[in-house]
Amino acid sequence: MERCGVLMSGPGQQRSGEPGLVVSDLHCSRDGRDLFKGLSFLLRAGELLVVEGRNGSGKTSLLRILCGIRMQESGSINWGGSPIGELGPLYHQEMTYIGHHDGIKGDLTVAENIQLAKALGKPSGDDLQTILKRLQLSGYNEVLAKALSAGQKRRLALSRLLATVSWLWILDEPFTSLDGRGIEICEHLISSHLTHGGMVVMTSHHAMELPGVEITRLRLS
């Protein structure tokens, strides 16, 4: 519950009372081809947005724009009332992104990877053992990340969600290479984040079972 207390005082929500993430009239193109145009939506506390669309429809581009890694052609993205470009690190400390690449270092151990993730974000109260246990990676502390299987690496990437406290999770195909149990763990993480007032934007080809969670779907064509 301490986690929840930290979340509730996040500036993203309290700065102006506006909903968390407001995207308006977003336009993105690649190599002269429009991926999407006039895209608007808003995301409030406790909401889950699933971005759908066939391969190449711009799902990943949209998520990268929402993170602030990629620049949009036009349109605005506001977090708690301010454009994310102006907020910079203030926005990033309230957001966690898990992309196609796991973003873990193969030459570091599992424990070192998690320690680094904690230092780069706003560290959560959970200690290493708790995090590993929740991801069912207990006993792997001192194993080099490059010795893990693809599914275990993905779990280690997901550990960033537990190691840091953030409002907004942006997840690009989080279930890739996870086994049935891994998918269950990830779904559980997502639904507990939502019930604590967090927000999630994600893409997935996997049909999710999240009891009690209302899923908003955004279809890119």
Place this chain on the structure above:
Amino acid sequence: MTDRSLARAFSLLLRRDLVINFRQRSECVNPVLFFVIVVTLFALGTGADRALLLSMAPGVIWVAALLASMLSLESIFRSDFEDGSLEQLLLSAHPVTVLVLAKVTAHWLVTGLPLLLVAPLLCILLGLSDEGLKTLMLTLLIGTPILSLVGAIGVALTVGLRRGGVIISLLVLPLYIPVLIFGTSAVQMSVAGFPVNGQLSMLAALLALALALAPLPTAAALRMSLS
């Protein structure tokens, strides 16, 4: 984010890079070996003319140091770019410039500092006097961090390209010229018995400038390379 958590992120990132380099040793050994071999080749190539070798020594050592430092530049950001860690650095809760500085510091400790340690050996090889050696060590100490800092801008610009190697050298080598000029002239002057405060001060000024300014374009270039 507090200053303390920023300092912690800086030191952890620095340690991370040192640990990774230590676990894959070739990264730090290659530039030093290259440095030693290039200087040795010059010594062998000029034959028995000791006076010629001595007059060329400062330039040879500094050019070899420039090339050795350039060879290792790509490793600053390349692997982080490929495994997605770079995205996570840019999305961290801390200013990217500070994180860039941590990575460049680690890179210098791994590739720049070893050059300094083998320099005395090369001075014996080239017949440089003790006075010359002292100045050479000083110029390398002040000069090689500048090479890492300025080089990081070039790597950040080209890290998104599949084969950035040649472009990096075209971008970065011209920017190394001031360091080369002041570095070699300091050593030459000290061998001839003149004071070298001017050259050392210029190098120190360049270092201060690079420390303060280089992380900004590097961070901006990283953002560009990732978008």
